[in-house]
Amino acid sequence: MNLSFDVEEFIKEFENSCNKVQRKTFDKNQVITSYIQKRNQFCILISGNADLVRYDLNGNRTIIEHFSNNDIFGEVFYNVTTNNELSVEARSKCEVLIYSYQNIHYKCKQNCKFHQKLTECLPELILDKVTSLNMRVELLTKRSTRDKLLGYFNLLSTRTLSKTFKLPFSLTDLADYLSVDRSAMMRELKLLKEENFIKKDGKMITLLYK
Amino acid sequence: MNLSFDVEEFIKEFENSCNKVQRKTFDKNQVITSYIQKRNQFCILISGNADLVRYDLNGNRTIIEHFSNNDIFGEVFYNVTTNNELSVEARSKCEVLIYSYQNIHYKCKQNCKFHQKLTECLPELILDKVTSLNMRVELLTKRSTRDKLLGYFNLLSTRTLSKTFKLPFSLTDLADYLSVDRSAMMRELKLLKEENFIKKDGKMITLLYK
DNA sequence: GATTTTCTGTTGCAAAAACAACAAAATTTT
DNA sequence: AAAATTTTGTTGTTTTTGCAACAGAAAATC
Numbered sequence: 001m002n003l004s005f006d007v008e009e010f011i012k013e014f015e016n017s018c019n020k021v022q023r024k025t026f027d028k029n030q031v032i033t034s035y036i037q038k039r040n041q042f043c044i045l046i047s048g049n050a051d052l053v054r055y056d057l058n059g060n061r062t063i064i065e066h067f068s069n070n071d072i073f074g075e076v077f078y079n080v081t082t083n084n085e086l087s088v089e090a091r092s093k094c095e096v097l098i099y100s101y102q103n104i105h106y107k108c109k110q111n112c113k114f115h116q117k118l119t120e121c122l123p124e125l126i127l128d129k130v131t132s133l134n135m136r137v138e139l140l141t142k143r144s145t146r147d148k149l150l151g152y153f154n155l156l157s158t159r160t161l162s163k164t165f166k167l168p169f170s171l172t173d174l175a176d177y178l179s180v181d182r183s184a185m186m187r188e189l190k191l192l193k194e195e196n197f198i199k200k201d202g203k204m205i206t207l208l209y210k
Numbered sequence: 211m212n213l214s215f216d217v218e219e220f221i222k223e224f225e226n227s228c229n230k231v232q233r234k235t236f237d238k239n240q241v242i243t244s245y246i247q248k249r250n251q252f253c254i255l256i257s258g259n260a261d262l263v264r265y266d267l268n269g270n271r272t273i274i275e276h277f278s279n280n281d282i283f284g285e286v287f288y289n290v291t292t293n294n295e296l297s298v299e300a301r302s303k304c305e306v307l308i309y310s311y312q313n314i315h316y317k318c319k320q321n322c323k324f325h326q327k328l329t330e331c332l333p334e335l336i337l338d339k340v341t342s343l344n345m346r347v348e349l350l351t352k353r354s355t356r357d358k359l360l361g362y363f364n365l366l367s368t369r370t371l372s373k374t375f376k377l378p379f380s381l382t383d384l385a386d387y388l389s390v391d392r393s394a395m396m397r398e399l400k401l402l403k404e405e406n407f408i409k410k411d412g413k414m415i416t417l418l419y420k
Numbered sequence: 421g422a423t424t425t426t427c428t429g430t431t432g433c434a435a436a437a438a439c440a441a442c443a444a445a446a447t448t449t450t
Numbered sequence: 451a452a453a454a455t456t457t458t459g460t461t462g463t464t465t466t467t468g469c470a471a472c473a474g475a476a477a478a479t480c
Contacts, residue, residue, distance in 0.1 A: 436466085450453075
C-alpha cells in the first residue's frame with residue numbers, strides 16, 4: 001500500500017514528543033491484541049506480518065484478514081457481537097503503533113507533527129481498508145473453492161502485474177483465508193494443475209489461461 | 211446508522227448553492243450505477259433500499275452489499291479487477307447524492323455548508339462502512355449454511371435489541387446475500403425450525419435459544 | 421546436524437450443499 | 451378482480467466439500 005507519509009520519519013518525531021501513542025514490538029506468534037470492544041484501539045502495522053484470526057467452536061481457524069506494512073487494524077473497526085474471540089497474531093516479528101481512536105482527533109499537548117499528519121492521512125488509510133475489505137467480500141462470495149482460488153490468484157496477478165507470483169501464505173493458511181477445508185483445497189489445486197489452469201512450484205503460482 | 215448530520219437540512223442547502231453534487235431519484239429495479247472504476251464515484255443513499263449485486267458466469271447472483279438510509283457506496287471503494295460487472299440496483303424508489311470523490315476535498319465555489327459538513331463527517335461515514343464490511347466478512351467466513359443463517363439472525367437480533375425481528379430481504383435475496391443455494395438454505399431453515407432453534411412466520415423470525 | 425514440529429500431498433468415506441424441477445402461495449401488474 | 455410474475459416450500463439426485471488419517475518433505479528448534 002502506497003502511503004503518502006513516511007512512517008520512519010513519524011517514529012522519530014513521536015518518540016520524543018507524543019504521549020498519546022504507544023510503540024510496541026512483538027515476536028512471531030505473539031498475540032498483538034484481542035478484540036474486546038472496550039478500548040477503541042486503533043493500530044498501524046509498521047513492519048512484519050500479522051493475521052486477524054478467529055477460532056470457532058468446531059475448532060476451525062479462519063484468517064479474517066492478513067496484514068502487512070502500513071495496514072491498519074483494531075477493535076475500533078469492529079462491532080464485536082460474536083461469541084468467538086478475534087485476535088491479531090504476529091506471523092513474524094512486528095512493530096506496531098497503538099492508539100486510542102478518540103485520541104487521534106485531539107491534538108496532543110505538544111501538537112506534534114505526527115498527529116497532524118495522521119489526522120490528515122486517516123481518511124485515505126481507512127479508504128484503503130474499505131477497498132481491501134471489498135475485495136475480501138468479493139472473494140468470499142465466490143461459490144466454489146475453484147472460483148475462490150482463481151479469484152485470489154487473479155488478485156495477486158493483478159497486484160504484481162505478472163502471471164507468476166508467490167503466495168504470501170502457507171497452503172494451510174490459504175485454506176483458512178479462503179474459508180475452505182485444506183484437503184478439499186489441495187484436491188482442487190491438483191485439478192487446476194491437471195487441467196492446465198495453473199502451474200505450481202512450491203508457493204510460486206503461474207496462471208496459464210487468458 | 212446514526213449519522214451526526216441531518217440529511218434533510220443538507221439537501222435544502224446544497225440545492226441552492228452547490229455545483230459539485232448531483233441529486234438523483236431512481237425507480238424500483240433501476241440501476242443506480244455500475245462500477246467501472248473511472249469516475250471515482252461516491253454516493254450517499256438518502257432514502258430507499260438498494261443492493262450492490264454481481265452476476266457471475268454461472269448465472270449466480272450475489273448480493274454483495276445491502277444499502278439503506280445514509281449508507282455510502284460507489285466505485286471509489288472498489289479496485290475493480292474482476293471480470294464480473296458490479297452494479298447497484300434500486301430495490302425501492304431511491305434518492306441518491308452523487309459526487310466525484312476528488313471533489314469532496316475541494317471546496318465548491320460557494321464554500322457551502324454542505325461540503326464543510328461532509329468533509330467533517332466523512333471519516334465517520336467511512337468508518338461505519340468498515341465496521342459493516344467487517345461484519346459481512348465475519349458472516350461469509352462461517353463454514354456452514356446453518357452458521358451463516360444463525361450468524362445473520364444474531365446480527366439482526368442485536369441490532370433490533372429483540373429476539374424477534376423482520377428480515378429485510380426476501381428469502382431468495384437472503385440466499386444471494388449469504389452466498390448459498392436457495393433450496394439448500396430453505397432446507398436448513400426447515401431444520402432450524404424443527405430443532406427449535408427458531409420460529410418463523412413469513413419474514414418474522416424469533417430466536418428460541420439462549 | 422539431529423530432533424521435533426509444521427506443512428504438503430493424498431485418499432476413502434461421510435456429510436453438506438448445489439442443481440433441477442415443480443406446485444402452491446403471495447405479490448404485483450394490468 | 452383477473453392475469454402474470456415472483457416467491458416460497460419441497461424433494462430426489464448429483465456434485466462438491468468436509469473429515470479423518472497418514473506418510474513424506476520441509477522448516478524450525480535445540
